[in-house]
């Protein structure tokens with residue numbers, strides 16, 4: 001049976017160059033980057049080369065990139081670090097209600113310690129409203145954390161408005177962006193975006209799992225989470241994972257031209273939307289203008305999990321909501337105002353450069369078959 005992988009927002013298949021880079025680092029370049037001898041020097045060179053690649057991709061300086069273990073760690077470091085740095089200047093954190101749990105649970109923890117957390121909600125038209133952003137940020141706000149692209153729907157958030165709102169309020173706030181679902185898919189340049197901190201993760205762009213990075217703007221001295229030997233410019237102690245860092249660099253180098261790929265992905269997503277709607281059993285939940293790598297749909301009358309396993313039996317892999325919300329109805333879709341019946345029957349289809357229109361055809365045919373073969377549930 002042909003396998004069709006349509007769950008690329010959960011994780012992606014490592015690309016050939018990433019696998020090769022990790023293997024070389026493990027077989028021959030396995031020194032500790034902090035060692036003073038030549039084995040250490042070669043390992044350090046490899047880490048620095050990957051850092052240069054990441055910096056170039058993000059329009060940043062090499063010294064502004066630190067490697068972490070994942071997007072979750074980057075988000076935790078950015079948020080906790082910023083709040084610890086600025087807590088004498090204010091008490092308010094502004095974020096959105098549709099962030100990834102690695103942001104939401106971190107700010108929840110800070111709320112338990114007494115910080116005031118303001119959550120921005122999508123309005124009736126399903127967008128984070130500019131006026132709400134301006135109203136939430138005041139002179140006591142010390143951190144604004146907004147994701148670039150929502151991981152369940154592909155909605156692109158108005159991160160640009162945050163910098164303007166921070167300035168307008170005369171606020172000392174640092175601006176953090178969780179760009180895990182946007183990196184490698186949209187042309188992101190940290191400086192022009194006006195962010196102080198920006199999180200990315202390797203396994204969403206064909207690098208292995210267990211490697212992420214955090215952009216920290218020059219001059220922003222947040223406190224580290226991990227203390228120890230002072231690696232990564234003192235920001236992330238612990239011996240660097242040279243194989244994973246090297247593989248991350250290789251995956252970034254292998255990224256095709258971002259704008260061209262975005263066009264290709266828009267064609268694929270539009271095609272998929274068309275064939276899915278033509279089945280007559282699918283409703284599209286993702287809004288026009290969303291990132292075309294992610295397409296959220298519902299098949300009313302059928303539970304997400306039942307559909308997911310039916311598709312799996314046909315060799316098609318998708319997700320019900322995000323991989324992190326295993327088994328629970330999606331809080332994100334509820335925030336976007338979807339009826340419970342659509343939330344309970346939602347599937348997230350997410351593409352990579354390895355998908356084709358034939359994959360979309362097979363998905364549509366399999367979903368139609370599902371509605372003919374499975375019993376409707378009373379959701």
Ligand code: PLP
Pocket residue numbers: 009010069070071072073075100102147149150151178180181201202203212
């Ligand atoms: N932020 C977003 C928007 C995500 O989609 C994810 C993972 O799905 C993360 C953060 C966490 O990244 P990681 O799996 O590398 O910890």
